[in-house]
Every structure is written in C-alpha cells, then in structure tokens.
Amino acid sequence: xxxxxxxxxxxxxxxxxxxxxxxxxxxxxxxxxxxxxxxxxxxxxxxxxxxxxxxxxxxxxxxxxxxxxxxxxxxxxxxxxxxxxxxxxxxxxxxxxxxxxxxxxxxxxxxxxxxxxxxxxxxxxxxxxxxxxxxxxxxxxxxxxxxxxxxxxxxxxxxxxxxxxxxxxxxxxxxxxxxxxxxxxxxxxxxxxxxxxxxxxxxxxxxxxxxxxxxxxxxxxxxxxxxxxxxxxxxxxxxxxxxxxxxxxxxxxxxxxxxxxxxxxxxxxxxxxxxxxxxxxxxxxxxxxxxxxxxxxxxxxxxxxxxxxxxxxxxxxxxxxxxxxxxxxxxxxxxxxxxxxxxxxxxxxxxxxxxxxxxxxxxxxxxxxxxxxxxxxxxxxxxxxxxxxxxxxxxxxxxxxxxxxxxxxxxxxxxxxxxxxxxxxxxxxxxxxxxxxxxxxxxxxxxxxxxxxxxxxxxxxxxxxxxxxxxxxxxxxxxxxxxxxx
Amino acid sequence: xxxxxxxxxxxxxxxxxxxxxxxxxxxxxxxxxxxxxxxxxxxxxxxxxxxxxxxxxxxxxxxxxxxxxxxxxxxxxxxxxxxxxxxxxxxxxxxxxxxxxxxxxxxxxxxxxxxxxxxxxxxxxxxxxxxxxxxxxxxxxxxxxxxxxxxxxxxxxxxxxxxxxxxxxxxxxxxxxxxxxxxxxxxxxxxxxxxxxxxxxxxxxxxxxxxxxxxxxxxxxxxxxxxxxxxxxxxxxxxxxxxxxxxxxxxxxxxxxxxxxxxxxxxxxxxxxxxxxxxxxxxxxxxxxxxxxxxxxxxxxxxxxxxxxxxxxxxxxxxxxxxxxxxxxxxxxxxxxxxxxxxxxxxxxxxxxxxxxxxxxxxxxxxxxxxxxxxxxxxxxxxxxxxxxxxxxxxxxxxxxxxxxxxxxxxxxxxxxxxxxxxxxxxxxxxxxxxxxxxxxxxx
Numbered sequence: 001x002x003x004x005x006x007x008x009x010x011x012x013x014x015x016x017x018x019x020x021x022x023x024x025x026x027x028x029x030x031x032x033x034x035x036x037x038x039x040x041x042x043x044x045x046x047x048x049x050x051x052x053x054x055x056x057x058x059x060x061x062x063x064x065x066x067x068x069x070x071x072x073x074x075x076x077x078x079x080x081x082x083x084x085x086x087x088x089x090x091x092x093x094x095x096x097x098x099x100x101x102x103x104x105x106x107x108x109x110x111x112x113x114x115x116x117x118x119x120x121x122x123x124x125x126x127x128x129x130x131x132x133x134x135x136x137x138x139x140x141x142x143x144x145x146x147x148x149x150x151x152x153x154x155x156x157x158x159x160x161x162x163x164x165x166x167x168x169x170x171x172x173x174x175x176x177x178x179x180x181x182x183x184x185x186x187x188x189x190x191x192x193x194x195x196x197x198x199x200x201x202x203x204x205x206x207x208x209x210x211x212x213x214x215x216x217x218x219x220x221x222x223x224x225x226x227x228x229x230x231x232x233x234x235x236x237x238x239x240x241x242x243x244x245x246x247x248x249x250x251x252x253x254x255x256x257x258x259x260x261x262x263x264x265x266x267x268x269x270x271x272x273x274x275x276x277x278x279x280x281x282x283x284x285x286x287x288x289x290x291x292x293x294x295x296x297x298x299x300x301x302x303x304x305x306x307x308x309x310x311x312x313x314x315x316x317x318x319x320x321x322x323x324x325x326x327x328x329x330x331x332x333x334x335x336x337x338x339x340x341x342x343x344x345x346x347x348x349x350x351x352x353x354x355x356x357x358x359x360x361x362x363x364x365x366x367x368x369x370x371x372x373x374x375x376x377x378x379x380x381x382x383x384x385x386x387x388x389x390x391x392x393x394x395x396x397x398x399x400x401x402x403x404x405x406x407x408x409x410x411x412x413x414x415x416x417x418x419x420x421x422x423x424x425x426x427x428x429x430x431x432x433x434x435x436x437x438x439x440x441x442x443x444x445x446x447x448x449x450x451x452x453x454x455x456x457x458x459x460x461x462x463x464x465x466x467x468x469x470x471x472x473x474x475x476x477x478x479x480x481x482x483x484x485x486x
Numbered sequence: 487x488x489x490x491x492x493x494x495x496x497x498x499x500x501x502x503x504x505x506x507x508x509x510x511x512x513x514x515x516x517x518x519x520x521x522x523x524x525x526x527x528x529x530x531x532x533x534x535x536x537x538x539x540x541x542x543x544x545x546x547x548x549x550x551x552x553x554x555x556x557x558x559x560x561x562x563x564x565x566x567x568x569x570x571x572x573x574x575x576x577x578x579x580x581x582x583x584x585x586x587x588x589x590x591x592x593x594x595x596x597x598x599x600x601x602x603x604x605x606x607x608x609x610x611x612x613x614x615x616x617x618x619x620x621x622x623x624x625x626x627x628x629x630x631x632x633x634x635x636x637x638x639x640x641x642x643x644x645x646x647x648x649x650x651x652x653x654x655x656x657x658x659x660x661x662x663x664x665x666x667x668x669x670x671x672x673x674x675x676x677x678x679x680x681x682x683x684x685x686x687x688x689x690x691x692x693x694x695x696x697x698x699x700x701x702x703x704x705x706x707x708x709x710x711x712x713x714x715x716x717x718x719x720x721x722x723x724x725x726x727x728x729x730x731x732x733x734x735x736x737x738x739x740x741x742x743x744x745x746x747x748x749x750x751x752x753x754x755x756x757x758x759x760x761x762x763x764x765x766x767x768x769x770x771x772x773x774x775x776x777x778x779x780x781x782x783x784x785x786x787x788x789x790x791x792x793x794x795x796x797x798x799x800x801x802x803x804x805x806x807x808x809x810x811x812x813x814x815x816x817x818x819x820x821x822x823x824x825x826x827x828x829x830x831x832x833x834x835x836x837x838x839x840x841x842x843x844x845x846x847x848x849x850x851x852x853x854x855x856x857x858x859x860x861x862x863x864x865x866x867x868x869x870x871x872x873x874x875x876x877x878x879x880x881x882x883x884x885x886x887x888x889x890x891x892x893x894x895x896x897x898x899x900x901x902x903x904x905x906x907x908x909x910x911x912x913x914x915x916x917x918x919x920x921x922x923x924x925x926x927x928x929x930x
C-alpha cells in the first residue's frame with residue numbers, strides 16, 4: 001500500500017491523494033511576467049547562447065505572434081483561454097545561476113527536495129542504474145553519473161550545456177523533427193524554452209545505464225518549457241525515462257515541452273514517461289495544462305523508436321508522441337495508459353507516418369476514465385505512397401468507471417499505398433461484473449478486485465516500462481483511482 | 487469566404503426568384519431561416535479543425551456557378567431514357583423527380599390508401615398535411631450544416647411517404663432523383679420525408695442518377711421518422727454521372743423499439759458526399775447500416791455516418807466497405823455517440839477498404855464518443871490490398887491470377903450486397919455493381 005501523506009504547505013489545498021504536492025522552499029530568480037521579444041532575448045542572454053540560437057528563438061516568436069492566440073481548437077478538451085501575458089517564462093533557482101559544476105555544488109535544499117520526491121541525486125543513494133538530469137522549473141540543476149557516461153562516450157547533459165559545449169550537434173538537429181513552426185505550443189516552446197535534456201549516443205554504443213530526466217515545476221505562475229533532444233547515432237541504443245510532478249496550486253500552470261528524437265541507421269531509442277503533474281482538485285481547480293509535442297524520427301534504415309507513456313496527472317493532457325518512419329524497415333511503437341479521474345481531461349494518442357519501405361508500427365493504447373474525467377484517444381496512421389509493404393496494427397481499449405465519465409476514440413487512417421496493410425481495433429466497456437464476481441467469490445474485496453482487473457488491463461503496457469518505472473506506475477494507478485472503485 | 491461571396495449572389499437571386507405563392511407561412515418562414523443560416527455558414531471549408539470536412543474539399547462546388555430553375559418540367563424524357571440509369575421493377579411504386587421536380591408521367595405511384603400515402607411533397611404541403619408540417623425539416627438541423635441549410639432554403643418539392651400505424655407495406659417505394667445535366671451546370675435540391683407511424687413496416691429505395699453526363703450539383707436531404715416498433719428498410723443508390731457533384735444527407739429518428747436498416751451503394755459523381763445520421767431516440771431501438779463505395783478514375787467519395795445512442799438498450803451495427811482504384815480517393819468518417827442515459831448500448835462500427843491502385847487514397851476516421859459506462863462498443867478499420875497468399879493458394883489450384891483476384895474482390899463486395907433483402911434490388915446490384923468491379927493487375 002502507498003503511504004498517504006498530506007504535504008500541502010502554503011498551497012492551502014486539501015488533497016489526500018497527490019503526495020507530490022508540496023512546495024520546495026527555494027529562492028528563485030524569475031523573469032518579469034509577460035511575453036515579448038525582450039523576454040526571449042533575456043532568456044537567451046541568461047543562457048549565454050550563441051547568436052544563431054537567439055535568431056532561431058526570435059523566428060519562432062515572430063511566427064507565434066501570427067498564430068491564432070487561442071491555440072489549436074480541435075482537441076476534445078475544454079478550458080478557459082490562457083493569458084500568455086500573465087505568465088512567467090523563466091524561473092531558475094537563484095543559487096544555480098552559474099550552473100553546478102558537480103553534485104557538491106548543488107543547493108542542499110534542492111537535493112533534499114528531490115530526495116523527498118524519491119529521486120535522490122547523490123550517487124551513493126542512487127536509483128539503481130539510472131543517470132538523472134533533474135530539471136527544476138526552467139533549468140537543469142544536476143546530472144548524475146557523468147563519469148560513467150563519459151567513459152562510454154555518451155553525452156548526457158542539460159540543453160543549456162549542450163548549446164555551449166556541443167553547438168554543432170544541437171544546431172544540426174534542433175528543430176529537425178519538430179520545426180519551430182510545427183504547432184502553437186511547439187512554436188511557443190521554441191521561442192522561450194529554458195532548458196531540458198540533451199543526449200547523444202555515439203555509433204555502436206549501447207548506453208550502459210538508463211537515462212532519466214525528472215521535471216519539477218515549483219515556482220508559482222510559471223510556465224515550464226523544456227526541450228529535449230536525443231540523438232542515437234548508427235547502431236546505438238538508449239533507454240530514456242521521464243518523470244514529472246508539481247506542487248498543488250489553485251491556479252493552472254502551463255507545461256509546453258518539446259521532445260525530439262533522432263534515430264540513425266540501426267539505432268534504437270526507447271522513451272518512457274511517467275506523467276504525474278498535479279491533476280487539480282476534485283472540482284477541477286488548479287492542475288497542470290500539459291500541452292506537449294513529442295516526435296521521433298526513425299531516420300535510418302532499420303532504426304526503431306518506441307514510446308511508452310503512463311499518463312495519470314495533469315488537469316489537461318494534450319500530447320501525441322509520434323514517429324516518422326523514414327528509413328526503410330524502421331519500426332515505431334506506442335504503448336500508452338492514460339487515466340483520468342475527477343475533472344481531468346486527456347486528449348492523447350500518437351501519429352505514425354510511414355514513409356520508408358516495409359516500415360512497421362504498433363499502437364497499443366489503454367484509456368481509463370473515472371469520476372467526471374474525459375479521455376480521448378486520437379491517433380493517426382499515415383501510409384505514404386512510398387511506404388510499400390508497410391504494416392500497422394492499432395488497438396485501443398477504454399475502461400469506464402462510473403457513469404459520469406467519458407471515453408472517446410478517434411483514429412485517423414490515411415492510406416495511399418496498396419501494399420500497405422493496416423488494422424485498427426477499439427473496444428469500450430466497463431469492468432466486467434462476471435470478473436468482479438469471480439474475484440470476490442475468491443475472497444477479495446470489491447476494491448481489491450477492481451484494482452486487480454484494472455492492473456491486468458494495463459499489464460501489457462506496464463511490461464514495456466523499465467523495471468523501476470513499472471512498479472511505480474502500478475502504484476500510481478492505484479493512488480489516482482483511490483475512492484472511485486469499490 | 488470573401489472569394490466565394492460572388493457565387494452566393496447567384497444562389498441569392500435564385501432564392502428570391504423561387505415562386506412560393508400559395509405556400510403556407512410556416513414553410514416560407516422555414517425557408518427564410520434556412521437561407522439566413524446558409525449565408526452565415528456558407529459552404530464548409532477544409533481548414534484545420536473542421537473535423538467533419540477534414541478530408542473533403544467542397545471548394546469545387548463553392549467555386550462553381552450553378553443555375554437553378556425551380557419551375558423546370560421534364561420534357562422529352564421517356565421512361566426508356568430514365569430506366570437506363572436506374573434500377574426498376576414493375577412491382578415497385580415509383581416516384582420520379584427530374585431536377586428536383588416531380589415528374590408525374592414517369593412515375594407509377596399507388597393510389598393513396600388508409601395504409602400508405604405516397605405523393606409529392608408539394609401536393610402534401612398544398613393540401614395542408616399536418617404530418618408534413620410537424621415533421622418537415624424538424625429532424626434535419628441545419629444550424630451547423632451549410633448544405634442542409636441551402637437545401638432547406640430551396641425547399642419546394644420532393645417526395646412524401648406516410649405509412650399509417652400498424653400498416654405493413656410490402657411493395658418497395660422507389661424514389662428516383664434524376665438530374666438532366668445539360669450544358670450549363672445546374673443545381674437541384676431533392677428532398678424526401680418519410681414517416682413510418684408506430685408498428686408499421688416499409689421499404690424505401692432512393693436512387694440518384696444523371697442523364698446526360700454533364701456537370702451538375704445535386705444537394706439532397708432525406709428525413710425519416712420511424713415510430714415505436716416500426717421498421718424501415720432503406721436503400722440508397724448514388725449513381726450520379728461522372729462529372730457530377732453530389733452532397734446528400736439522410737436523418738433518421740427512431741422511437742422505442744424501432745428498427746432501421748440501410749444499405750448505401752455509391753459509385754457515381756466526381757465529388758460525392760453522403761451524411762447519414764441516425765438518432766436512436768427510443769429505448770430498445772436498433773439500426774443496421776451497410777455501405778459499399780467503389781471509386782475509380784479521379785473520383786472522390788465521402789461517407790460520413792453518425793449514430794447517436796440517446797436511450798438505453800439501443801443497438802447499432804455499422805459495416806461499410808470500399809474498393810478503390812485509379813487515382814481516386816475515398817473517405818469514411820463515422821461517429822458513434824453514446825449519451826449518458828444510453829446504458830446497455832451495444833454498438834459496433836467497421837470500415838474495410840481494398841486499395842487496388844498505388845495512386846488511390848483512403849482516409850478512414852471511425853470515432854467513438856462514449857459517456858455511459860455500462861456499454862459494449864467497438865470499432866475496427868482496415869485497409870490493404872487483396873491477400874497475396876490467398877491468391878497464391880488459388881493459383882496453386884489451377885486458377886489464373888486474374889480470375890483469382892477478381893473472385894476475391896467480388897467476394898469482398900458481395901458481402902454487402904447480400905445484406906439487401908429486396909430480391910429485385912439485389913439482382914440489380916449483383917449485375918450492375920458486382921459484375922463491373924475493377925480488377926487488379928497483380929505483379930508476380
């Protein structure tokens with residue numbers, strides 16, 4: 001069982017279920033409210049970026065001004081318009097202004113905070129075999145296991161450091177998968193992104209440990225805009241994890257991240273997310289708006305990109321981790337569990353764009369709706385004329401708990417090649433009474449029976465997660481569903 | 487919108503020129519409201535976020551100027567010329583409309599009895615039918631549909647079928663909407679209202695066809711009201727001529743225990759769109775929807791099927807199939823919406839496509855929106871070519887490639903034709919649809 005604790009200092013919100021909702025007491029260096037060219041310049045200057053980076057940001061910002069200020073309207077989610085001028089675009093722990101050289105220099109308060117979150121940054125207390133890049137509000141505060149990674153030739157650092165130390169790589173790949181003009185939120189991110197993780201795995205290298213970025217929003221009224229770029233060079237392999245939490249706030253917070261993955265010939269990237277941003281309270285007050293653009297390009301022949309996500313947090317999730325299957329014989333996978341409870345809304349899914357010959361993709365999406373939540377799977381599979389012999393299989397299952405929630409499935413199937421084959425299947429149902437009866441008859445409580453069935457429903461996805469995450473994911477589901485079953 | 491404004495002027499002139507003397511006030515008001523609404527909506531644009539028109543661009547229709555003559559009377563048309571274009575059987579009751587206007591001479595309608603009344607909508611309106619007033623345009627909301635608004639604005643004639651409570655009408659009622667398609671592009675607004683009272687049964691066939699191969703625009707709306715325990719079988723053949731534009735919609739409302747089955751066969755028109763909306767508005771009501779679309783050349787056919795489960799214990803089955811050849815494009819959009827009250831809903835939705843040409847494109851979007859928890863809903867979609875291994879097997883038994891592939895394509899389509907219960911129509915579909923399917927040049 002998960003230990004329940006209420007740590008809601010200063011936030012004034014009673015919530016027994018979100019145990020990551022405490023606020024870290026860390027002094028921050030924040031930019032003025034609002035967004036204009038000066039803010040973009042300020043962020044760039046704070047990060048001492050080269051001229052080309054600033055130019056790119058400005059290009060994005062100017063493009064953003066031309067877009068409809070409401071953002072995209074097609075998603076099946078409802079929310080009050082966001083005031084982009086009433087937001088803080090840059091917040092950094094003030095002790096971090098120069099960036100820590102080693103873990104010894106990291107503010108102990110921050111270390112303590114991450115410890116509390118279950119993400120110890122000191123290596124002796126390490127999370128077994130995982131190198132962590134910890135991102136607090138807008139900036140990366142620490143990256144562990146640098147020595148070991150260096151030996152393998154793997155570059156794993158914050159985006160800001162990468163811009164300084166590996167400008168050629170960054171310049172070559174940034175925006176190559178998600179261009180600055182991609183969509184409203186990605187464009188905003190391109191203009192104001194503050195930090196994020198950068199990873200480069202050299203040819204033939206199998207990254208010796210799992211890499212992880214832990215995102216934490218702490219500051220009030222800040223938007224978090226991180227940008228992650230992972231490049232797996234020929235024949236390499238990397239497994240990457242992402243976790244996120246935020247304090248409980250009465251107001252909504254915007255998280256508009258961009259993740260770009262590039263896999264060259266024969267390379268494989270496995271990207272796993274445990275998304276647990278603050279979901280808001282029972283009546284839908286507060287919570288994070290998670291409007292994220294994630295896309296991978298399986299550029300090389302025989303390359304593979306696999307997305308696994310467990311989405312339990314956020315007031316609104318708007319996210320479609322996608323794969324562009326460009327190289328012949330490349331493979332794309334998407335495994336997802338999305339859970340909504342109370343007033344949460346999720347519109348999530350994927351896009352598989354088949355360009356290369358004999359490309360294959362698999363989509364397995366499980367949606368769970370409880371309380372008054374609304375869960376939408378939206379997924380596109382596109383077979384281009386060049387994608388001879390391409391194959392896709394899609395399965396989406398939805399589970400409804402209670403009669404006030406909604407579960408929706410919207411596939412977009414676009415086929416332009418007669419040799420491509422595609423199948424899509426979806427089902428929606430509630431937890432079967434027969435199954436519940438059977439389990440209860442074996443002596444399990446109604447609640448326990450429900451958890452067991454729900455866990456079984458998600459099992460296929462959880463087994464795709466790295467070991468450390470799988471157990472946590474299962475617990476997370478339980479906590480998120482507390483009080484809705486049984 | 488600005489670039490199409492001038493085109494609306496033509497519609498506007500035609501709208502005001504329409505002779506409506508002697509029509510009841512409610513109809514005049516309805517038309518005016520619809521016209522105002524059309525002016526607000528215009529034709530749909532395929533801009534981002536317009537999910538209903540995501541894959542179909544209506545601009546070719548919006549850009550073109552169509553003439554409309556609400557008074558046109560068919561001249562020089564004989565039963566022979568019309569029969570070539572449509573299925574026909576002597577046993578059927580038949581109402582023929584040419585460019586939207588009732589053609590008495592070409593029709594063979596039964597005498598109105600206590601059980602069933604088959605007439606032109608114009609007659610029914612002029613005789614102050616209460617059934618017409620209480621149902622006409624009440625089930626087709628045109629608030630968010632520019633084409634339905636335009637049709638309603640030009641509402642003047644059409645077909646009216648009224649089946650009395652408990653009546654069992656065995657003779658299929660065939661509604662034929664022909665467009666002459668002469669040199670200058672014209673538009674017509676076919677309309678049908680079918681009311682099946684409680685406990686009644688009827689079979690209705692709608693055929694849409696062109697006569698001269700010219701370019702024209704047929705913008706149709708059919709409304710069907712199915713009472714408690716009533717059953718309606720509905721078949722729809724879209725065989726417009728090659729250059730035609732066809733945008734048609736059908737709205738079906740079912741009462742408690744009502745049953746609706748539909749078979750929609752489309753292979754005509756350069757640009758064709760069919761919107762079928764079924765509202766399962768009574769507990770225990772059910773619908774079974776089948777469809778077959780066959781495209782070739784540079785055709786673009788779009789089927790958009792919406793099923794709304796509004797009451798408990800409702801059932802829906804949807805099976806659509808497509809066969810695509812040439813540089814054609816087919817679109818399937820379908821939604822199943824299950825309202826919160828509609829517990830114990832059982833819905834399934836399937837769209838299968840055979841893509842035979844490397845230049846064809848299919849876009850399928852079968853969506854589920856579910857707000858009730860005790861339901862069983864599923865959908866599936868597939869796209870691909872005929873299975874090479876099956877062809878190999880058949881060849882190994884001595885069949886040549888061509889025959890083997892034709893047999894498989896035939897089998898794929900005949901599944902839908904087999905659902906047609908009216909034998910004379912089925913025979914027509916077998917000879918006209920199944921025997922003219924495209925083959926496939928397999929490369930081994």
